[in-house]
Amino acid sequence: MKKTLHLWHRYLGLVVAIPLIIISLTGSILVFKEEVDHWLMPELTVVAGTSGQRLGYDVLRDTVNSALNGYEIGSWEVFDDGQTADRIYVLKHGTNEWFKVYLDQYQGEVRSQPVAVNHYLTDWLLDLHYKFLIGDTGLWFTGVASLILLFMGISGLIIYRQFWKKFFTLRLKVKRIALFSDLHKLVGIWSAPVLLVIGFTGVYWNISEIIHHELEHSQEEQHVITGRLYNHALSLDKMMAEASQQMGGFQATYLLFPYEPELQVTFFGEVADTSFVTSEYSSTVSFDKQSGGRLSNYDIREAPFYLVAVDSFRKLHFGYFVGLPSRIIWCLIGLTPLIFTVTGCYMWLKRRRPKKRLSRITQPI
Structure with missing residues (x-):
């Protein structure tokens, strides 16, 4: 079970690496959308x-x-x-x-x-973040990416279910693959709660919009x-x-x-x-x-409580519920998929090479 989950975690991460990076990096910028607009377009x-x-x-x-x-x-x-x-x-x-x-x-x-x-730039980034610049069709892509992000967070916690033992573990004087493995796990452990919140709220909004467009307005x-x-x-x-x-x-x-x-x-x-x-x-x-x-x-x-909970998704997704401190945290967490992609791809490539070399050595002449 753990091995199968690990494989899904690995290959799904490789498949959606680029979309997740786009969504996450644009999200990090959009946390400070007002400030960016004030800086770039003060006259407006x-x-x-x-x-x-x-x-x-x-x-x-x-x-x-x-x-x-x-x-x-x-x-x-x-x-x-x-x-x-x-x-x-x-x-x-x-x-x-x-x-x-x-x-x-x-x-x-x-x-x-x-x-x-x-x-304007930040509005273009919002469209890229939300719909990949392809209109309502993009909702399906970002929805799938958000679901996978949610799965990655949950599966990562299951795979490393004794994560509390390595809460501060980062070996520096080791081979690069071991260093990257530690960095991948450490960043995942620390960012998982926020990524789960962002992923879940993103999935909810995407599904809601898809239902609205496909079912309510499909014939209108x-x-x-x-x-x-x-x-x-x-x-x-x-x-x-x-x-x-x-x-x-x-x-x-x-x-x-x-x-x-x-x-x-x-x-x-x-x-x-x-x-x-x-x-x-x-x-x-x-x-x-x-x-x-x-x-x-x-x-x-x-x-009722469930409507109050749904309303809270906006602040939880964009991280402005306690002002600047939470916004900074959300902005930094938004950069973690880049770390996951670099470390994950490196480990995947390094672990494949020995298998390829071994297969060539064992082939009959």
């Missing part, structure tokens, strides 16, 4: 404001609509940290194509023209937007005030507008008195797109 992504001085949602919406004639707002990422610009995702009339713009929420200024959602055509699908006279500020009153301190972090006929206006956000792994999109309040009347609200504090 960095704003000068003080928390609490945002302009009203109605004013900002009118600003975007005036500046982007021929586009409709589909969704809106909201920031109020005094330094990060809002991100607006719009659809072009006559298409179902999404574009992205940056908005200075303190000065009321649209800072960029609409560009493809993977136009995407709606081609030709105009506004909601009553523009509705006040987003009033909706926000009602949402905050309804759920006591609700803070919006994401707005979803009706870009398909069956959708309503929905505010995603966070509430007080939640776990440190509760995401910033954990609670929602929906409003009728024509009358503005409140339809429903979803408070994560009243949700």
